[in-house]
Amino acid sequence: MDDIKPNQYAAQTPMLVSIDCIVFGFDGENLRILLTKRGLEPGKGRWSLTGGFVGQKEDLERAAARVLHELTGLKNVYLEQLKTYGEPLRDPFARTICVAYFALIDIRKYQDQPNHEGRAKWFSIDEAPPLIFDQNEMVNEACRRVRYKAALHPLLFELLPQKFTIPQLQNLYEQVYGTPIDNRNFIRKVSSTGLLVKLQEKDKSGSRRGAFYFRLDRKKYRAKFQSFLNFIPNPDHLLG
Structure with missing residues (x-):
């Protein structure tokens, strides 16, 4: 670094x-994505992902957590860096490097936030409107990443409330992968993980017999996160 002169930095194009x-x-019932109406040009009035600029004293992780908190009011949610997008003309206003993150949140916690002002709207992932710039590419990439990681790690539990039923859990996996899953095989694999604690309470909204609620054993969840039993065979093809 000693041989780099200050004017060499000044000659570079700011981004x-x-x-x-x-x-x-x-x-x-459905996997959803949270979108906002863009409030400035270019693309004012169109639907977009929630975003913002990195502050002078922020690292990327803090900036992403701040952007998410400003929209949802939530903290300490599952947030993972996805990819960096740097095509020179991706933003017609100025050269902008974008670092994309994906987050998995419990919708119920979001709706319970006192600062929630209706600035955003949930869309079914299959019915989301076209987005600005290269954000459709970001969403597609995030969906592929979630499918891949969910086959190896139990991260989809981040989308569930504190208590849930096995049918709800199975429906979540079917939504994420877009395919039916054999019921008996799913129950067997879920039970073998040891991650679930059966409760005495039942959800009777769908039938008179009802379905028992379960909760996630958080200690085992953290311990087994890196060594999860695959629900989906050959997950490598999901990144193709």
Whole structure:
């Protein structure tokens, strides 16, 4: 670094660094994505991901957590860096490098936030409107990443409330992968993980017999996160 002169920095083209968050939620029936109406040009009035610029004294992780908190009011949620997008003309206003993150949140916690002002809207992942710039590419990439990681790690539990039923859990996996899953095989694999604690309470909204609620054993969840039993065979093809 000693041989780099100050004027070499001055000669470089300044660039903006932004954060975009792909926020996924699950309402018990459908996998959803949280979008906002853009309030400035270019693209004013169109739907977009939630985003913002990285502050002078922020690292990327803090900036992403701040952007997500400003929209949802939530902290300490599952947030993972996805990819950096740097095509020179991706933002027609200025050269902008974007670092994309995806987040998995419990929709119910989001709706319970006192600062929630209706600035955003949930869309079914299959019915989301076209987004600005290269954000459709970001969403597609995030969906592939979630499918891949969910086959190896139990991260989809981040989308569920504190208590849930096995049918709800199975429906979540079917939504994420877009395919039916054999019921008996699913129950067997879920039970073998030892991650679930059966409760005495039942959900009787769907039938008179009802379905028992379960909760996640958080200690085992953290311990087994890196060595999860695959629900989906050959997950490598999901990144193709």
